[in-house]
Structure formats: structure tokens, C-alpha cells
Amino acid sequence: MAARAENFRCTACGASRSKWSGRCDACGAWNTVVEEAPLSAGPARKSLGTRRGSRVELSDLASEEKPPARTISGIGELDRVLGGGLVPASAVLVGGDPGIGKSTLLLQATAQFAGAGLKAVYVSGEEARAQVRMRARRLGLEQAPVQLAAETNLRDILTTLEKERPDLVVIDSIQTMWADSVESAPGSVAQVRAAAHELTGFAKRRGISVVLVGHVTKEGQIAGPRVIEHMVDTVLYFEGERGHQFRILRAVKNRFGPADEIGVFEMTGRGLTEVRNPSALFLSERDTPAAGTAVFAGIEGTRPLLVEFQALVAPTPMSQPRRSVVGWDGARLSMILAVLEARCAIPFSGLDVYLNVAGGLKISEPAADLAVAAALLSAREDIALPADTVVFGEISLSGALRTVAQTESRLKEARKLGFNKAIAPDRGSTGPSWGPRVRQMPDLVTFVGEIFGAG
Numbered sequence: 001m002a003a004r005a006e007n008f009r010c011t012a013c014g015a016s017r018s019k020w021s022g023r024c025d026a027c028g029a030w031n032t033v034v035e036e037a038p039l040s041a042g043p044a045r046k047s048l049g050t051r052r053g054s055r056v057e058l059s060d061l062a063s064e065e066k067p068p069a070r071t072i073s074g075i076g077e078l079d080r081v082l083g084g085g086l087v088p089a090s091a092v093l094v095g096g097d098p099g100i101g102k103s104t105l106l107l108q109a110t111a112q113f114a115g116a117g118l119k120a121v122y123v124s125g126e127e128a129r130a131q132v133r134m135r136a137r138r139l140g141l142e143q144a145p146v147q148l149a150a151e152t153n154l155r156d157i158l159t160t161l162e163k164e165r166p167d168l169v170v171i172d173s174i175q176t177m178w179a180d181s182v183e184s185a186p187g188s189v190a191q192v193r194a195a196a197h198e199l200t201g202f203a204k205r206r207g208i209s210v211v212l213v214g215h216v217t218k219e220g221q222i223a224g225p226r227v228i229e230h231m232v233d234t235v236l237y238f239e240g241e242r243g244h245q246f247r248i249l250r251a252v253k254n255r256f257g258p259a260d261e262i263g264v265f266e267m268t269g270r271g272l273t274e275v276r277n278p279s280a281l282f283l284s285e286r287d288t289p290a291a292g293t294a295v296f297a298g299i300e301g302t303r304p305l306l307v308e309f310q311a312l313v314a315p316t317p318m319s320q321p322r323r324s325v326v327g328w329d330g331a332r333l334s335m336i337l338a339v340l341e342a343r344c345a346i347p348f349s350g351l352d353v354y355l356n357v358a359g360g361l362k363i364s365e366p367a368a369d370l371a372v373a374a375a376l377l378s379a380r381e382d383i384a385l386p387a388d389t390v391v392f393g394e395i396s397l398s399g400a401l402r403t404v405a406q407t408e409s410r411l412k413e414a415r416k417l418g419f420n421k422a423i424a425p426d427r428g429s430t431g432p433s434w435g436p437r438v439r440q441m442p443d444l445v446t447f448v449g450e451i452f453g454a455g
């Protein structure tokens with residue numbers, strides 16, 4: 001019997017497999033594995049055989065060419081996330097949950113790029129022309145020199161672009177595009193990949209920058225943006241919590257700039273506005289210090305950012321206590337709880353633990369460990385941390401505190417926002433003379449003893 005064809009595929013990560021399962025074992029997503037139509041008739045894939053190819057030109061690494069000039073949109077939060085503006089002939093993927101504001105962001109960005117001199121085309125596959133125009137009017141952009149198309153047929157779109165030769169084209173969204181060379185339905189992994197491949201290849205050949213919008217899908221038949229991340233130069237995700245007006249644009253991959261850079265926006269009736277000083281935004285009202293909170297002096301990308309961790313610790317009626325985390329890694333929380341128990345003899349068994357990052361931000365820096373521990377201890381002991389204090393430092397399994405990068409930027413941001421004290425692991429210095437007074441902690445036991453009088 002021939003090897004079974006792998007005709008089931010995960011729509012979240014694109015992994016293929018020979019049988020269906022409820023959970024993808026490549027990416028862990030639920031209900032994302034679907035059966036795909038087998039590749040259409042035709043000979044099975046042949047090896048390249050013995051026919052000779054033509055010779056490929058080889059060259060030195062050195063080049064006289066200058067890096068191509070980037071275009072600045074003037075939306076500072078966007079330009080920074082792109083690595084300093086839009087690179088010509090680059091392919092950018094903007095992923096995000098349905099309704100988060102992708103079309104709004106991209107219509108505003110397109111209008112700005114058009115204003116900066118780029119010939120720009122916006123292709124909507126999701127909304128009728130009238131709908132896009134209504135949004136443009138609401139955003140005050142109806143006079144922007146942007147050319148609009150409402151189309152899903154990729155062949156027609158490419159033909160049009162070939163004639164028009166724009167500098168920038170936005171495709172909203174890649175999941176609505178339909179390449180007639182592929183038999184599967186629009187939105188399937190095969191269609192989304194084929195359309196992205198065609199568009200990025202075309203863009204590179206013609207020197208056009210292409211921005212692809214991709215909906216993050218939780219389950220079902222529609223392929224998510226992850227299946228095309230490898231094809232593009234830059235991957236941005238647009239994130240935000242339901243019920244919060246703040247939106248974060250995060251670079252998760254960038255061939256032309258640092259990844260992990262974030263841009264912060266606020267969604268208003270007139271569209272997205274930039275938040276130039278996000279630290280102020282992510283701190284809740286802090287007139288009186290509250291138990292269960294700690295302000296973390298973090299770094300997101302190249303920018304320092306103060307964020308507040310909030311913890312609640314309460315006795316549980318359950319045999320298995322709850323561990324609920326929003327905006328931070330659940331496994332990392334377990335590790336910190338284990339270290340507190342093993343090294344400081346502070347158990348959390350029998351206690352429910354809730355941990356949140358205020359403002360809907362997601363933090364992934366290990367430098368936040370000490371702030372997390374501070375919030376947890378403060379909640380457990382019902383003792384507020386000293387006012388005007390920021391906290392940072394990585395916790396190792398031994399309970400030692402590790403120095404983290406960019407201490408000075410963290411302290412500068414803290415000072416800028418009126419924090420006069422810092423708790424940090426740095427053993428080398430007491431901090432710069434201009435900055436907050438730094439209390440140095442060599443390990444977690446010392447921290448617990450000095451700040452909470454326990455341990």
C-alpha cells in the first residue's frame with residue numbers, strides 16, 4: 001500500500017498530517033485541523049530528473065548599492081514598528097483578531113503613505129467600496145490620494161497592478177483572495193499560501209511594497225496568518241483587549257529592523273491615534289499605593305515602558321487552586337510560585353492566584369520576574385510596596401536575582417514618570433546619581449525579608 005497522503009492540515013500553523021485530530025500537535029490549537037481536498041489530478045510530483053538547469057549567477061557579498069530609502073508615514077508609532085519606515089518592495093503581514101481595527105489602521109497608514117508621495121492602492125476583498133468610503137469619511141480621509149478597489153480575484157488584481165505600477169498595495173484581507181490556479185476554497189491554507197506567494201513574488205519583481213492583512217482565526221476552515229509568516233519580510237500583530245480602547249502593534253519578525261518593537265494606539269471614533277507616552281497609560285491611578293500591585297520598569301523593543309502587575313491571592317475552596325494569568329506567561333508564574341515556596345518557604349498551596357498586566361499589554365521579558373513576585377507577595381501579605389517604586393530583575397531557580405539588560409533606560413523612564421525608588425538585582429552600583437535610589441537585592445530571600453519583613 002502506498003504511503004497515506006497527508007491531506008489534513010492545521011489552519012492555524014499549516015502543519016499537515018495523515019489523520020484528523022481535535023488538537024494540532026504542532027501548535028497546540030484546538031479545532032483547527034481540517035481535511036483538504038487532495039491535490040488535483042495530474043502526475044505525482046516528479047523528481048527534477050537529469051535535465052540540466054541553467055547556470056545561476058554568483059556574486060560577492062560586497063555591494064556598492066545604497067540601502068533603499070524608506071518612506072516615513074508620519075505615524076511615529078507605525079514607522080518605529082516597521083524599523084524606521086516602509087522599505088520599498090517589502091512584504092508586510094499585519095495579523096489581528098477580527099474587529100480589532102486592522103482596516104482602520106491600514107486605511108490611515110495608506111493615506112499617510114500616499115500623502116508622503118507613494119502611489120498607493122487599497123484592495124478590499126471584504127467590504128464593498130461604499131463601506132470603505134464610509135470609513136474613509138469617518139476618519140476624515142476622503143480626500144487622500146488613495147486608489148480603491150473592491151475585488152477578490154487575484155488574477156484581475158495582479159493585472160491591474162501590472163498596469164498601474166503603484167509603490168504600495170494593501171490587500172485586506174489575504175483570506176478573501178482567490179487564485180484560480182488553486183482548486184481549494186478561498187480562505188483554505190492552500191489558497192492563502194498561493195495568494196501570498198503570488199503577491200509577494202510579484203511585489204519583489206516589480207518593486208512594489210505589499211501589505212497583507214490576515215485575520216487570526218481561533219478554529220475552523222479559514223487559515224490563520226501564521227501559515228504565511230515565513231513568506232513575508234515583516235510580521236506585525238495588532239493586539240488589544242476587548243473593552244479596552246488601547247491597541248498594540250507588535251513586530252514579531254522584521255528583516256529590516258528589530259523585532260519585539262511595539263507601537264501603541266488608542267481607538268477613537270475618528271480612528272486610531274498615537275500614544276506617544278505609553279508608560280502613563282499602563283499605570284492605573286497610583287495616588288495611594290495598593291497591596292497586590294507592583295510597577296515593572298520594562299523594555300519593549302527599543303523603548304522603556306512602565307507597566308503595572310496586579311495580583312490577587314485568596315484562599316480557595318477547591319482541592320486544586322486556580323492559577324489565572326492575563327498578559328504574562330502561565331508557566332513562568334508557576335516557576336516563580338515554586339521558587340517562592342522552595343527558597344523562601346512561602347507556600348501558595350490552598351490559595352487561588354490571579355495575575356494581570358494592567359491595560360491589556362502582554363509582557364514576555366524575564367526581567368519582570370521580580371515585579372511579579374513583588375505583586376504576589378504584596379497580595380498575599382496584604383502589604384503595599386513602598387510608594388514611587390519600580391521593580392525589575394530576573395529570578396533564577398536558585399532564588400538568586402539576575403541583573404537584566406538596559407538598567408539605565410529603565411531607571412530613566414522611572415524618573416520621567418516620577419518614581420524615585422527602584423528595587424533591582426544590580427550588585428555593581430547604587431544607580432546613577434541622577435536617577436531613582438536603587439535598593440539592590442542579591443536574592444529573593446533578601447528581597448522578601450527587607451520588603452515584607454518575612455522569610
Ligand SMILES: Nc1ncnc2c1ncn2[C@@H]1O[C@H](COP(=O)(O)OP(=O)(O)OP(=O)(O)O)[C@@H](O)[C@H]1O
Binds near residue numbers: 096101269
Ligand atoms: N462609528 C464608529 N465610532 C467609533 N469606533 C468605531 C466606529 N466604527 C467602528 N469603530 C471601531 O472600529 C473597530 C473595527 O475596526 P476595523 O473595521 O478597522 O477592524 P478590522 O480588524 O478590520 O475588522 P474586520 O475583522 O471586520 O476586518 C470596531 O471594533 C470599533 O472599535
Ligand SMILES: [Mg+2]
Binds near residue numbers: 102103104172
Ligand atoms: Mg477589516
Ligand SMILES: [Zn+2]
Binds near residue numbers: 015
Ligand atoms: Zn497547528
